[in-house]
Amino acid sequence: MSRVLIADDSETILLLMRTRLEMEGYEVVTAADGVEVVELMQGDTEPPPDVLLLDAMMPRKSGIDALRELRAAGIETPVLIVSAHQDEMDAGAATDVEVSGYITKPIDFDRLFACIADLTTR
Amino acid sequence: MLTGLAVVGVARFLQQRQDFENATARSYQVEIAARNRLAAGTRPGAARTAIVSQQHERQSLRNDIDGETRDTALLVGAGLIAGLTGAALLFSGLISSMRRPLEELVEASGRLAGGDLETRVKIGGLSETATLGAAFNEMAAELQRRAGERDQLETMKDEFVLTASHELRSPLTSVQGFAELLMLERDKLDSKQADTVEIILDNTRHLVRLLNDLLDLARSDAGRLTIKPALTGVAPLVEDAVRTMRSQTEAADQTLRSEIEGELPPINVDRDRIRQVLVNLLTNAHEYSPEGATIEVTAVHRNTAIEIAVSDDGPGMAEDQLEHIFERFTRGDAGLTQHVGGTGLGLAISKSLVELHGGRIGADSAPGHGSTFRILLPAAQATAPDQPQRVEA
Secondary structure: OOEEEEEOOOHHHHHHHHHHHHHOOOEEEEEOOHHHHHHHHHOOOOOOOOEEEEEOOOOOOOHHHHHHHHHHOOOOOOEEEEEOOHHHHHHHOOOOOOOOEEEEOOOOHHHHHHHHHHHHOO | OHHHHHHHHHHHHHHHHHHHHHHHHHHHHHHHHHHHHHHHOOOHHHHHHHHHHHHHHHHHHHHHHHHHHHHHHHHHHHHHHHHHHHHHHHHHHHHHHHHHHHHHHHHHHHHHHOOOOOOOOOOOOOHHHHHHHHHHHHHHHHHHHHHHHHHHHHHHHHHHHHHHHHHHHHHHHHHHHHHHHHHHOHHHOOHHHHHHHHHHHHHHHHHHHHHHHHHHHHHHHOOOOOOOOEEEOHHHHHHHHHHHHHHHHHHOOOEEEEEEOOOOOOEEEOHHHHHHHHHHHHHHHHHHOOOOOEEEEEEEEEOOEEEEEEEEOOOOOOHHHHOOOOOOOOOOOOOOHHHOOOOOOHHHHHHHHHHHOOOEEEEEEOOOOOEEEEEEEEEOOOOOOOOOOOOOO
16 A cells, blocks of 8 residues: 655645545545655654655745755655646756656646556556 | 148239239330330330330240249149148048947947847047947947846746746646546436536636646747657657546547557657647547547657657548648637637647657648648657677776
8 A cells, every 4th residue: 555645735635636546545644835744754654655746836845845855864755746837847846856757737637646656666 | 721821822823913914914005105106206216115125024024924823833732732631631530530439330230230239339539429329329228128128028927927827727726626526426426417517627628728828828929938858758658648638538439549659769859748749639639529439649650750640530621721720729610619628729839849849740631531630750869779888808
C-alpha cells in the first residue's frame, strides 16, 4: 500500500485529491502548505510517504521551496509538482532541483495515477 | 580685409577711368578749339602745335590709363583671389564644424531606427547643429519613454492573463474533479442526473480549453510561446495523449486506437507541447465525429522525420474549408459544431507549436470521407550510442 502526501492550500482540492487517491487504494496524508510538508517529512510520519504531490504555489512556503529544503536535508522522496501553469514551474523549479514530473490543473487523474504508479513501482 | 582690398581696387579703377575720360574730353576740346583757329587762319603755327601737343597728351593719358588699369586689375584680381580663398577657408571651417555633428546625427538616426532607443548625440559645435542635436536627443528620449510604457503595458497584460487564468483554474479544477467523481458513480445516478453531470463536465472542459488557448495566444502574440525540447520516445508520447482522451471517446462509443511503428527513433521535442498538439487533434476528431466513429493515431518513420497522423471517419471537410482550418477563429461548419466546444484557436496554436519544433502540420479531408491530420517532426540526430572508451593498458 503506497502512501501519498498531498499539499495544497485549497481544502476543496485536498478533498478531491484525497477522495480520488483513496478510491485508487492509496493511503493519503495532507498538508496545507510547504511548512507543514517539511515538518511532516522531517518528523516521524510512519511509514514515510512514497510520493509527494506538492502544489507549486502555496502561502507561507511554496511546493518548490519545500522541495528545495527537503533535498537540502537529504530527503529524496520522489516529488510531483502540481501547478496551474507551465510557466510557474518553469520559473520556480526545474532550474536547480530535480522533479519527477509535473501535473497541471485541472488535474487529469488518469495521468496522475499513471505517474504515481510509475514512481512507486520503480 | 582682403575683400576690402578688392573693393578699394575697383573703386580706384572707376575713379581713374573717370579722370581719364575727363582729361581726354578736355584735350579734345582744346584740340577742337585749335583746329577752329587753324581753319579761321588765326595764328596757324600755334594752332598746329596745340593740335599735335593735345594728340601727344591723349596718347600719354591712354598709356597712363592702360598702366593704371593693369595695376588696378592686378590689385582687384589679387583682392578677389585673396577674398575667395578667405571665403573658402571660412566655409570649409564652417562646413567641417557642421559635418561632424551632422554625420553623428545620421549615424545616431540609423541606430535609433535600428531599435537602439538609448542612443544619443553629443551636443556642441555651432548653435544650429547643437539645436538639432538637442532636438534629436529629446525625440530619442520620448521614443524610449513610450517604448518603456508600451513594454510595461504588455507586461501588465501578460501578467493579467496569467493571473486570471491561474485564479480561474483552481475553482475549475474542483468543478471538473467533482463532476468526474460523480461520473465514476454513474450507476447510482438516474439518467437525468447523469446527463446533467455530463453537461457540467463538457462545459468545464470547454472553459479549460478556452483558458489554455487564450493563454497560449497571448504568449504567442508576445513572442513568448517557447519550447523546451528533450529527447522523447514517440510511443509513450502518443500513448499519453491517447490515455487523456480515452474517457471522452468511450463516453461517445468511439473507438480510439493507436498504431506505432516499431523501433522509431526518438524525437527532440517539448513533450508537454507535442502532447498538447496531439490532444488537440484527438479532441477535434472526437468532437467532429459522430458517436460510434473510429479515431486512429499512427506514427511512422518518413525519411528523416517522424509522421504522427490522427484520422477519423467523421463527416470530413470540403476543400475551401480545408484551406483555412489553421487560421485563427476558423471552425468547422456551423451545422456540425453545435456540439463542438472548440475555440477556433486550437489548430492555429498547434501549427505554431509544431513549427517552433521545426516541423510541419497538414490535413487531408473530403466530405463524407473523414479527416486526417498529420504532423511531421524531425527525428533526433542519430548520435552514436555512448561507447565505452577503450583504454589501452
